[in-house]
Structures are given as structure tokens and as C-alpha cells.
Amino acid sequence: MLFRKPRNLLLTIVLFRFLSWLIVRTYFIADEYWQTFEIAHSLAFNYGYKTWEWNSTIAIRSYLYPYLISLIYRFLAFLHLDTASVLVNVATLFQTFLAILGDLAYVKFLQGHNLIFLILLCRFSCWYTMYSSPRLLINNLEEILFICSLAAAKSFRSTSSNFAFHLFVSLSFILRPTSAIPFVIIYPYLLYQTSQRLRFLLQAFLCFVILNLCNSLLDSYMYGQWTFVPLNFLYINFFHPNSISSHYGINNPFWYFTNGLPMIFFYRLPLIFLGAMFNRRLTIVVLFTIFIYTLNSHKEFRFLTQILPILFILEAHGIDWCLKKFRIRKFPWVLFLSFTIHLLIGIYFSFADRQGQISVMTYLRTNLPNDNQRSYSVDFLMPCHSTPYHNFIHRTDIQLNFLTCEPNLNSTSSDYLDEADRFFVAPIASLRSRLLLTKASHLVMFDTLYNQVKDVLEDNQSYYVKDILFNSHIQHTSRHGKSIYILENKLGY
Secondary structure, eight states: OTTTSHHHHHHHHHHHHHHHHHHOOSOOOHHHIIIIIHHHHHHHHSOOOOOGGGOTTTOOSOSHHHHHHHHHHHHHHHTTOOOHHHHHHHHHHHHHHHHHHHHHHHHHHHTTOTTHHHHHHHHHHOHHHHHHTTSOOHHHHHHHHHHHHHHHHTTGGGOSOOHHHHHHHHHHHHHOGGGGTTHHHHHHHHHHHOSOHHHHHHHHHHHHHHHHHHHHHHHHHHHTSOOOHHHHHHIIIIIOTTOGGGGGOOOOTTHIIIIIHHHHHGGGHHHHHHHGGGOHHHHHHHHHHHHHHHTSSOOOGGGGGGGHHHHHHHHHHHHHHHHHHOOOTTHHHHHHHHHHHHHHHHHHHHHTTTOHHHHHHHHHHHHSOOOSSOOEEEEEOSSTTOSOOHHHHOOTTEEEEEOOOOOOSSOOOTTOOOHHHHHHHSHHHHHHHHHHHOOOSEEEEEHHHHHHHHHHHHHHOSEEEEEEEEOOSSOOSTTOOSEEEEEEETTOO
16 A cells, blocks of 8 residues: 555655645744744845844744754855745755655654554644645744654663654754653653663753753854743743733633644544543643643644644544444545545645735735835735745845734733734724825735725825735634735835
């Protein structure tokens, strides 16, 4: 069958990942663009926007991954291949290559498992695997390193050296400190399993200290002062008196079970609950990880990315139970249909949903003449970080502005509103004031805002609708829309 032979398996993985890389052309989450693409572009070309997380007094992001991407950018620039399209696609291709390495490590980890075929089928038929894996999200690296650590841990009894395991765990911690959560369960178990506990602890200590020291030197150099990012990350997200993480949304304690897991697995979620009965150890790791994430008031389903490899194993156990319990010839066809529908969902979200939030940058880059005789100013009147930024434009003659949404970093005020919130509370008055202060050559906004302020624009008589781009069939929030309006200033500022 498809996954039975090693050669077929490798070709299937590479083909799947390459197709995912080709079709993913939609907007997912702000961090993909503003915490990796934008920072790498700033490092490589000395211009780009750094959000509040990269302020040296806050410093909750490690420069490690953006720095690696910036090296790729510099190499492309050396070859004079640094167009915006090449920068974006080569970066996501690099992430796709890392995803393939993670898949191979997953196969190694599953080697000998009697359900390996079903587990891989669950992984590669999940819409979220297709949708997320080529994106420059730290959560994807977190998952890859988690898989590599599991594969390395499998050889604990056959080797006296466990450096590979500790290396992957430490790297994951550097990139995202919360990745240590499942290892609170895994480490004691492995320590119990090994006969050389002192060696195990010593290797773990050395890996953790050396790698964190090296990364702290890199971050300290980048931030211009001594910095230990993981400590800053934990303080800002969990212990800051202003509850900064909740600025981006507060969710109920059961959100991961009512929204997060259902969003990833849809109708296949009951299979995971069934499979949980057959593997208590993995179920404990999953439940503990979700419990700790639940303690933070802000929740996102992408935070579950790291433990997806475990969830796919539980899902396969659930499928196996159903196949044995329901001895019906048509049941395998039901499963096949289930997997097919998931893939179709993945294709839709990867290629169609919220495509305008990406294509608007291509539109601006290609439709504003680059004749070195004039410059442009584009004002994005949208919820903050609704589009990529300089990395997707890569032109110094186009100045970009947007409505910011920095959290309450210092003020003790309980009624704090960021710039974007203040704008959307009174969009008509806010637009009038903004038009007086800024003379942008172009305005970009969703149809939801345009329908509210079009009378102001008609009264102003300076802007006209240059083009309308399709964005999404679904309006995801009240401030987002199904279309994106591009308005041009008649005076040509």
C-alpha cells in the first residue's frame, strides 16, 4: 500500500509537503508574518516593523529563527534574487523542508507500531497539517522539535548517550518556553526508565545550560543588552500585573475542548476520545499540556500544534477500535470519505479563505509604478496585523502605516484601548481625524468599514475606489470582511 514501502513513503511525504507549499496562499495568524517574516526582513535589509514584543525592555521573542531566515534573505540578495515573491516562497520552502525532516523523525518514532499506517493517514489527511505546515510559525518548529525529541527518546535503552533528546528539548524551549510543558510528564518517565539516571541528568543540564547560554548571547547582542528571553516570555504571558496576554482575547476554561480541538479535528474528534482509552501515558501528556494552557486566559488552537503527533496516535487507536467493533464492509469507505472531506477543507482554507489579506500586498507591489520619481504612502485601516507588511512589499518607495494594537504595558487604567480599538469604536469620527493628519496615497480597508465610512469619503472627495479584491466567503469577525477595498488619492500624494 501507499505507506508500506520506505521509498513510497518518502515520495508521499515529499509530494504532500510540496503540494501544501504550492497551495497555501491565504492568511492565517499575525505571528506568521510579524514575528518571523518581518523580523527576518528587518535584519537582512535594515527596514521593517518590529512589534512591541521585540522592544529591548520587553524582549519576549528569540532572534534565533528569524536570524536563520535573514541569512537566506542575504544569500538571495547576494545573488540579486531578492524580489518579494522569491523571499516569501524560499522562506516557506525552507520551512517545508524542516516539516519533511519532522515527518521522517515521526516515521522513525512510529517504527514497529502496529498502527503506523493509520497514524500517518490521520496526520496527512488532517486539514490543519496541510494548512499550517508551510507557514513560518514558531508553533510548527515546536512540533518538529517535539517529534525529533520523541524519536531520540525511543533509543534510550539502546544507547548510553541521550544528548540528541536533550538537544531537541532545549532548542524547543529556547524558541517557545511553553514547549517544556509536556516534558514535565515525559522527563520523569524517561528518568525512571533509564538505568543511568545520573548521566541522564548531567546531559540534560549541560545541553540546557550550553544552548540557552549561546542563544542568550545571540539575543543579548541583538537587543543591545543582557537578555534571557524565556524568563521574559513567562513573566509577560503569565505574571505581568496587566495580564498582557489577555489583551488579545479571553476564553473560557474549557475552550480547548469546546473550540480548539473541534476546530482542528471537526467530526473526527470522537475518535481521539475513543483512542484515549487505549493509551493512558499519551493521554496523560495531552491532558496535562491542555490543562496548563488552560491556566492562561488567552487561548488559540494553534497552541495545540506541538501535541498533534500524540493526538494522531490516539485517533488511530480510535479508528482501529471502530474497525474491529463494527465489522461492516462499508465502514472503511466511511473513513475514506472522512479523510477526503478533511483534505478538501484543507485545500479550501489554504487556497481560498482570507486570500485577499495576502493578495492585497501583491496588488500594491505590482500596481504602484516603481519609477524612482515618486513615493507612496499606504494606510491600512483594518484590525491590526490583518496583512503581511514590508517583507511582502520589499520596496523602499512605499511607506506603510497601520492601526496598532499594543497591549497595556505600563498604564494601570482599566479602560485601556489600543489605537485600533479606539478607531473602530467611532470609525466615522476617527477617519475624519486621520484624513486631516495623514495624506496617504492609498487607503486599504475591509468592506465592513467601507460601508460605514463611504459617506465621509464622498464628502472628502479626495479618494476613490481603485479596486476591490475578494477576501473570503466567510466574515470571520465583525471588523473583518469578505472583500478588501483599495482607495487611491486623486491628488496623488
